[in-house]
Amino acid sequence: MPFSFDGEFVESRQNHEILPEFMDGVGNEQQKTLRSFPNGSRNCYTLPSTIGKKYLLRATFTYGNYDRLNKTLDGSLFLFGLHIGVNFWDKVNLSNWDPSFTVWKEVLTVAPSNSVSVCLINFGSGVPFISSLELRPLQDTMYPFVNTSVSVSYFTRYRFGNITDFITRYPTDPYDRFWESWSGTIDYTYPWISLNTTNKVESLPGTDAFNVPSAIFQQASTIDTNYSFMSVAVATGPNIDTTSLQLLPIFHFAEINRSNPNRRFDIYSAEDLLFGDFSPSRFQVDSMYKNGQFLKNAYALFSLNKTDSSSLPPLINAFEVYSLVRMENLTTDSNDDGPIPDSIRQRVQAGLLDLRLVGNPVCANSKDTYCSDSKNNNKEDKKKKRNTTPILLIAVMVPVVLISLLVGMCILRKLYRKGKSGDNEDYASYEEKTPLHIDIRRFTYAELKLITNNFQSIIGKGGFGTVYHGILENGDEVAVKVLMETSIAESTDFLPEVQTLSKVHHKNLVTLQGYCQNKKCLALVYDFLPGGNLQQLLSGGDVYSLTWEQRLHIALDAAQGLHFSCVLAFRPYVCVSISKVKVSINYRTGVST
Structure with missing residues (x-):
């Protein structure tokens, strides 16, 4: 090119x-x-x-x-x-x-x-x-949701199947779109299965709004029949602000199995159903998207769930995600250049308007005084400047002196307060003004001090900070995890995790009761487990009091809790369902079984 x-x-x-x-x-x-x-x-x-x-x-x-x-x-x-x-x-x-x-x-x-x-x-x-x-x-028919007021920015674009090239682009794609290989981003092993065909995959006239190359539809990914769903979780990366993302996913399907399969599945964005009971057409393009419906899915987690009436698990050939870019601010139209209207000329001549057009294209064929920068104009301007200089000096100096006095008084007052307060810093002034829109309690720093008895009882420590024992007003015991102040500035994941954890309700996971959103103190408030944590139960005291059957149940319960968290977008790359007693949670960094 x-x-x-x-x-x-x-x-x-x-x-x-x-x-x-x-x-x-x-x-x-x-x-x-x-x-x-x-x-x-x-x-x-x-x-x-x-x-x-x-x-x-x-x-x-x-x-x-x-x-x-x-x-x-x-x-x-x-x-x-x-x-x-x-x-x-x-x-x-x-x-x-x-x-x-x-x-x-x-x-x-x-x-x-x-x-x-x-x-x-x-x-x-x-x-x-x-x-x-x-x-x-x-092509003008492509991406019909793009118009003069709406553009879309690339978020991700994947092709599935066992693809050796990390990027597929021109000449396979005549529009030179970058298609990343899904198999190149994950540990593409069991239960993932690759499908391919040499048959041409076609689209019906007037139905293909994306012109995805046929070669991309000739490859697909599915999972073993023992599994019921497959998830596609697209990592946002450390340098992307996910709080304002509005995403539009586009799913590309074509059934390329040579038999006549019964394959039906539901398509979800996180927990929200996008398309129900979908069945891909055999050797024919199906592109599924919600026209103009942008989603707030910060972790870009999407799942394909096999329906009860289906005999085969889901399948996918390609996948695109775009984020909304609004084009609402208009620039000056080129048609707005032209001769100066008489109404403006009259206002200039009457001294009601000062007009300067030096350098404007309209002056190319005009000799108006507005377009020139003559010596007379310069002299007049200088005379005006000399006459206005004393007034400007007075107008500027008086406010500057007053502001300086006010600033000095504020500094002295602050120093005085600091000297009186000593180490008792006013944390209330650091409370975030805008709360998160979630259905759990928001604690102030003062409330955390009260329920923890001024952070007296430490029940755990870790790289994130310290865990304190606390008692709520109704007598319920809680564990308060407080992030170290030195780590707050680097904790970009805190608020997204609070939003996700507030939705987690599982019998094998500790419930999040609330949070503290203070610029000097970030904290999570959980239910308190009086018997200690799992590590203490397994490694401390009489470890032989637990039978192997009990240990197996503990392992399965823990895996189910982890799996549930994974599905709720704890930044996984792939989450695979639990089948019978098999557990497989496949992350980009490895496989845990």
């Missing part, structure tokens, strides 16, 4: 190459060079396009320590933004990122005019840069 020099599409830039030690590790030539933009808060590429046309827009970023500052691994925040015109698209977060790795961002969008602007936004947390930028036209 040919790439052209970017000089004609962007104004300010600095050219760089990644360091030689990273050259061999990049996937293509485009990632060996880059453009950085150290000057200005906003630098834009202007790409020619056709108004109203749909495009796939892709930007790639390979740092390669080009500036020799080791910015991705120095422990600081390395973050900049992407805009399409004046609309926010995404953030590029390279913090703690391997300098040889490539980040890519994609968006499906509609050109608002005869050009598309892609802008890099400097947040003050690292110099923005870019390695390559692509604009690829799509």
Whole structure:
């Protein structure tokens, strides 16, 4: 695929190459060079396009320590933004990122005019840069939910089956979409089973809104018949903010089993049913999605559950997920350039309006005084400035003096209070103002102090912090897990886990009673187990009081609790159902049986 020099599409830039030690590790030539933009808060590429046309827009970023500052691994925040015109698209977060790795961002969008602007936004947390930028036209019928006010950003795109290439793209896909191999991201062993066919998989006219290549539908994944469901959990990664994600999943199916199977299943997003009693068509494309219905599924967990009437487990060929990008902010229309209306001229002549058009295209064929920057105008401006200088000085100095006095008084008052309070810091001022929208109790720091008797009784410790014994107002005993203050700033998982744990109700899992959301104290409040934990029961005291049958039941109960947690999106990559006494929880890092 040919790439052209970017000089004609962007104004300010600095050219760089990644360091030689990273050259061999990049996937293509485009990632060996880059453009950085150290000057200005906003630098834009202007790409020619056709108004109203749909495009796939892709930007790639390979740092390669080009500036020799080791910015991705120095422990600081390395973050900049992407805009399409004046609309926010995404953030590029390279913090703690391997300098040889490539980040890519994609968006499906509609050109608002005869050009598309892609802008890099400097947040003050690292110099923005870019390695390559692509604009690829799509068919107008593709991705029908994309329009002038709604774009979608790539979240993930997978093809299933036993695929050797980690990425499938052009020429297999004429639109050069990146399809990652599902078998390359997990431990693709039992109970996963790969299906394939040499038969052509076709789509009915007018029903294929995605033009997924037939070669992708000729491969599929299913599971052993002893299992009833398969889950696809897409990791969000450490540098992605999941709190504001609104996701649109697209499932691609084709039955490629040579027999005439009875395969029916339900499709869920977390616990919500998306499609019920679905049966894929034999050697024919079925793409399932909810048009315009974006989901708040922070962990991107989806499951395919076999129905009671089905003789075979679920199957899947390909899978796409996109996040919502709103395109509600409009730029100035090119048709709004033109002659100055008489009404504006009259207001200028009457002294009611000051008009300056220097540098405006409308001045190209005009000799109006508004378009010139003559010496007379300069002299008049200077005279006005001299007359207004004393007034400006007075207007500025008086507020500055008053504000300085107020700031000084506030500082003295704060120091005075601090001296009086000593170590008794006012934690109430650090309480988060906006509570989580969940059905469990939110404790304040003062309430935690009260129920734990000022954190007197320690019943456990771990890497997260300390566990304290507490008693609620009604006499119920609780265990209060308090996160260490030094770890609070790094605890990005706390709030998502509270939201997930609040939904967990299982006989083999301790119930979460509440939480504390304080900038100085994060805590979880659980039911208290007076008999001690499982480790203490197994390893302490008379260990022979437990029979092997009892130990087996304990192991099964624990596995069921873990499995239930897994299904409720504790960031698994795959969760497989429990069948009889077999338990298999397959994570990306290994298999636990």
